[in-house]
Amino acid sequence: MASAVWGNAPWWGPPPPAPARPLTDIDFCSGAQLQELTQLIQELGVQESWCDGPKPGPDLLQAKDFVFSLLGLIHRRDPRFPPQTELLLLRGGIREGSLDLGPAPLGPYTRGPHYDAGFTLLVPVFSLDGTGQELQLDTRSCYAWLCLPEQVRGTSVREAWQDCLGPPVPGGRDWIHPTESRESPRDPQSSVDQPHGDITEPEAQESLEKSPSNVSVPESPQQNLTNIGFPSPSEETNDDVTKAADVSPGPQPSEAREAWPTLCPAQVAAWFFASLAAVAESLFPVPGAPRLVHAARHAGFTTILLATPGPPRRLLLFDLIPVVSVAGWPQGARSHSWAGPLASESSSFYLVPGGGGRTERPGASGWQLCFARQELALKARIPAPLLQAHAAAQALLRPLVAGTRAAAPYLLRTLLYWACERLPALYLARPENAGACCLGLLDELGRVLEAGTLPHYFLSGQKLRAGDGAASLLGALAMLRGDPARALRAAVEEAKAARKGGGLAGVGAGSH
Numbered sequence: 013m014a015s016a017v018w019g020n021a022p023w024w025g026p027p028p029p030a031p032a033r034p035l036t037d038i039d040f041c042s043g044a045q046l047q048e049l050t051q052l053i054q055e056l057g058v059q060e061s062w063c064d065g066p067k068p069g070p071d072l073l074q075a076k077d078f079v080f081s082l083l084g085l086i087h088r089r090d091p092r093f094p095p096q097t098e099l100l101l102l103r104g105g106i107r108e109g110s111l112d113l114g115p116a117p118l119g120p121y122t123r124g125p126h127y128d129a130g131f132t133l134l135v136p137v138f139s140l141d142g143t144g145q146e147l148q149l150d151t152r153s154c155y156a157w158l159c160l161p162e163q164v165r166g167t168s169v170r171e172a173w174q175d176c177l178g179p180p181v182p183g184g185r186d187w188i189h190p191t192e193s194r195e196s197p198r199d200p201q202s203s204v205d206q207p208h209g210d211i212t213e214p215e216a217q218e219s220l221e222k223s224p225s226n227v228s229v230p231e232s233p234q235q236n237l238t239n240i241g242f243p244s245p246s247e248e249t250n251d252d253v254t255k256a257a258d259v260s261p262g263p264q265p266s267e268a269r270e271a272w273p274t275l276c277p278a279q280v281a282a283w284f285f286a287s288l289a290a291v292a293e294s295l296f297p298v299p300g301a302p303r304l305v306h307a308a309r310h311a312g313f314t315t316i317l318l319a320t321p322g323p324p325r326r327l328l329l330f331d332l333i334p335v336v337s338v339a340g341w342p343q344g345a346r347s348h349s350w351a352g353p354l355a356s357e358s359s360s361f362y363l364v365p366g367g368g369g370r371t372e373r374p375g376a377s378g379w380q381l382c383f384a385r386q387e388l389a390l391k392a393r394i395p396a397p398l399l400q401a402h403a404a405a406q407a408l409l410r411p412l413v414a415g416t417r418a419a420a421p422y423l424l425r426t427l428l429y430w431a432c433e434r435l436p437a438l439y440l441a442r443p444e445n446a447g448a449c450c451l452g453l454l455d456e457l458g459r460v461l462e463a464g465t466l467p468h469y470f471l472s473g474q475k476l477r478a479g480d481g482a483a484s485l486l487g488a489l490a491m492l493r494g495d496p497a498r499a500l501r502a503a504v505e506e507a508k509a510a511r512k513g514g515g516l517a518g519v520g521a522g523s524h
Contacts, residue, residue: 039447041451048447052447057400071322071326072320072328076131079316079330089291090287097137100384100388102388106331107130108410108421109406113365114476114479115419116419117310119415120415121329122411122414127329128327128328129326131329135335136335139336140338155380157377159275160177180272181272275336277377277378278312278377280365281309284334288307289307302320302328312366313333315330318330324512337360340361342361342381342471344473346470361385361386363381364379390429394432395437396443402425402449404446404450405424407507408450408492409454423457423461431449450496461489464482
């Protein structure tokens with residue numbers, strides 16, 4: 013009797029294999045399966061949700077309150093520091109591409125070994141009406157100058173800020189003004205620097221060293237907020253938090269504008285640092301509150317590390333950067349058709365202290381244009397799978413750029429915006445395409461590093477520069493690109509450790 017068969021096999025044998033899928037989900041460069049990469053990217057997003065989620069935990073909220081308390085204490089010490097100001101809090105530190113400072117010495121900090129999560133806080137020291145004579149934009153660069161008149165409504169501005177003044181605007185340049193505006197100059201503020209025993213800074217920097225036992229929160233964090241007006245935790249949205257600003261009256265010119273001295277960003281950063289250092293000296297330990305364990309100034313900003321009380325105990329990094337808030341929009345800045353109309357409050361921009369790494373930097377008194385508010389609005393329009401792909405690419409890039417001057421993290425962020433203009437929204441919104449998008453961003457970054465420049469996303473005709481370390485970074489990126497799955501697995505393990513307090517905040521008390 014003939015035996016029954018299943019197809020061409022005996023009935024008692026295993027079922028035939030499923031028809032092979034077309035081999036269209038394999039990465040040509042590495043041979044990795046895109047489906048596996050997508051799964052790893054999604055797992056990475058889950059593990060990092062403790063600091064990126066819509067409802068931050070109490071340790072993060074305590075740390076934010078501590079930072080805002082420091083700002084309140086600075087105002088008490090130095091009345092020049094604005095009592096109320098617009099604060100913009102961004103998730104991710106400057107080393108993770110939150111802002112463009114160009115190729116600059118950013119310190120040796122690496123997420124994982126040195127801290128568990130990072131944030132950037134933009135603190136306006138002036139609020140400016142972009143149509144006034146104080147602001148001078150250079151059409152041939154991404155820089156601007158803030159010229160100070162003799163008096164503002166009877167108050168001597170130059171006398172108050174004598175320690176932060178620079179030379180008049182350089183001659184022989186073409187100048188433009190922003191188009192829209194609302195307000196006028198305000199007051200600068202300060203920041204602190206104080207190193208951690210486990211982190212050595214190779215670059216020259218100012219710092220303040222303290223015994224960890226003497227560095228901690230003053231009273232309850234909220235009690236030292238002198239009407240900063242930052243929204244309560246329930247008002248926080250998505251990745252960043254903003255706050256309404258107070259503005260001072262417009263200036264009354266009393267001499268030729270060409271003779272007005274400028275507000276020097278390097279001097280403002282130094283003053284910011286010195287003021288914060290003086291406040292840090294007065295702090296005393298409070299049980300159950302975050303502790304300031306490290307602060308140091310790099311380029312034009314200050315980095316502080318806060319140890320949370322836990323459990324789990326974590327080390328959180330905050331980059332504090334003094335900025336000038338400008339109401340209006342620079343002439344020639346481009347719009348973004350893929351994102352649709354943005355909120356009216358995004359019609360403003362910032363001036364930040366530049367990193368000083370550009371070869372054609374126009375001078376130490378020039379401020380660099382920053383569009384952090386527009387980027388925040390754009391980020392809300394980017395499909396979630398593409399954001400996940402960018403976060404994964406950023407995690408893979410993190411160990412490669414640690415301790416360098418590379419501007420690659422912000423270049424990667426800019427490539428995210430260009431991808432939204434170039435690729436169909438339906439493609440970017442499909443979760444299964446996250447792996448391919450991540451590899452695409454890394455490949456695009458490699459081409460930018462090879463070229464050395466990337467078109468500025470907001471300023472037509474301007475370019476972002478990769479910096480002197482682009483060649484060595486390109487080689488490291490090529491090695492990573494050969495096995496992205498292994499790099500993603502390592503990033504997932506790092507995120508798991510950070511979730512448990514795996515950075516310095518996870519070690520014994522003697523390490524703080």
